[in-house]
Amino acid sequence: MADEVILLDYWPSAFGMRTRIALEEKNIKFEHREQDLFNKSQILLEMNPVHKKIPVLIHNGKPVCESLIQVEYIDETWPGGNSLLPSDPYQRAQAKFWGDFIDKKVSGPTWVLWGGKGEEQEAGKKEFIEVLKTLETELGDKAYFGGETFGYVDIALIGFYCWFDAYEKFANFSIEAECPKVIAWAKRCLKRESVAKSLPDPDKITKYVPELKKRLGME
Amino acid sequence: MADEVILLDYWPSAFGMRTRIALEEKNIKFEHREQDLFNKSQILLEMNPVHKKIPVLIHNGKPVCESLIQVEYIDETWPGGNSLLPSDPYQRAQAKFWGDFIDKKVSGPTWVLWGGKGEEQEAGKKEFIEVLKTLETELGDKAYFGGETFGYVDIALIGFYCWFDAYEKFANFSIEAECPKVIAWAKRCLKRESVAKSLPDPDKITKYVPELKKRLGME
Numbered sequence: 001m002a003d004e005v006i007l008l009d010y011w012p013s014a015f016g017m018r019t020r021i022a023l024e025e026k027n028i029k030f031e032h033r034e035q036d037l038f039n040k041s042q043i044l045l046e047m048n049p050v051h052k053k054i055p056v057l058i059h060n061g062k063p064v065c066e067s068l069i070q071v072e073y074i075d076e077t078w079p080g081g082n083s084l085l086p087s088d089p090y091q092r093a094q095a096k097f098w099g100d101f102i103d104k105k106v107s108g109p110t111w112v113l114w115g116g117k118g119e120e121q122e123a124g125k126k127e128f129i130e131v132l133k134t135l136e137t138e139l140g141d142k143a144y145f146g147g148e149t150f151g152y153v154d155i156a157l158i159g160f161y162c163w164f165d166a167y168e169k170f171a172n173f174s175i176e177a178e179c180p181k182v183i184a185w186a187k188r189c190l191k192r193e194s195v196a197k198s199l200p201d202p203d204k205i206t207k208y209v210p211e212l213k214k215r216l217g218m219e
Numbered sequence: 220m221a222d223e224v225i226l227l228d229y230w231p232s233a234f235g236m237r238t239r240i241a242l243e244e245k246n247i248k249f250e251h252r253e254q255d256l257f258n259k260s261q262i263l264l265e266m267n268p269v270h271k272k273i274p275v276l277i278h279n280g281k282p283v284c285e286s287l288i289q290v291e292y293i294d295e296t297w298p299g300g301n302s303l304l305p306s307d308p309y310q311r312a313q314a315k316f317w318g319d320f321i322d323k324k325v326s327g328p329t330w331v332l333w334g335g336k337g338e339e340q341e342a343g344k345k346e347f348i349e350v351l352k353t354l355e356t357e358l359g360d361k362a363y364f365g366g367e368t369f370g371y372v373d374i375a376l377i378g379f380y381c382w383f384d385a386y387e388k389f390a391n392f393s394i395e396a397e398c399p400k401v402i403a404w405a406k407r408c409l410k411r412e413s414v415a416k417s418l419p420d421p422d423k424i425t426k427y428v429p430e431l432k433k434r435l436g437m438e
Contacts, residue, residue, distance in 0.1 A: 050316075050320060050353060059309075062309060064309070064312045064316075065316055066315075066316055066319055069312050069315045069316055069319065070312075072311075072312070072315070073308055073309070073311075073312040076308035076311065077308045077309075089292055089295035089296045090278075090281060090283070090292070090296075092291075092292075092295065093283045093288050093289075093291070093292040096285075096288045096291070097283075097284055097285055097288055100285055100288065101269060134269060
């Protein structure tokens, strides 16, 4: 029997993009079920009763929650195709360290870039650039975070790239001027079919931000 | 050549306890180097330059940071001894989900139990009990979170247990009255040598709290 793979997702989610990319890297066919986060569906509440968040990966009826856990699950469940995590325990631990760093540090200060104002937004810009510079140092002169091969840490970060246009326009700054290596890395990632297929057009996100702010009661 | 394993740690840290327990479960000899977090050592700053936090596991000179990543690294590096994570990818993903839940939800509201006051402390108590009840539901009638065998999720949570006495005394409530199954589970875990050896006496923590508050400028 063929695997049934369903992804409960929300198109602008940088977390959902991780899981989409991982599935594409493994050539796994999946059904994308777009969710309305302002009116949560019965299936989302049933499949992720603890956090009630997307993305949820449903594999043969069983849910896996949290995007980086999903990426690892996909890598372990479908070991054929491209390996997403290194096999060496030390290299795996380093990849997980940077995935965790991105979870803790990148996503936090970003809402303030498109949704904040004044001093709070200025502080957010400074924090965001510092975090990207830390990642740039880790990237160094490598093609991808893991070296020559696209993998877990790249997947953890790349989804945020299609929000950069919105960050820059709403917070009035240039990310490329501050972190050119991160931009060069992102462009390299976008040449992969898995990434190009999974990331929405940055312009679509920028145009969506005013609607999102309205729905969140931020305007 | 024998492995050189050093743990940069801080005795009351529920995160450090995770790594101590995992090393004990694998019968790995290690050097415990107590750190002064109010006057960080050169080795801590060098080995964890990003977060500058304990615990840091240094294996043959190379650092691994973040306690749950360390537990997994230990399990993969020394596959002999007790397995800490299940081998089945779905079960592994579930264990990681709960480890992540404990990281995100348990440790956050606890400082307010021993260090907060008034309404803030009341809200913290309510939140803490809710989180423990969610864990109690997940535990169900199993001996350990993974079933019959002590493992990753138990290791993620058990260190907080030796703080329960301080939470109860400073916030004036009974955790056992609200969550008897969690307490029974904790007592079961404490019968394991790895846990008994790695957790400090709760009374020592309760007595340390006033000093900690002073050092943190909370009094």
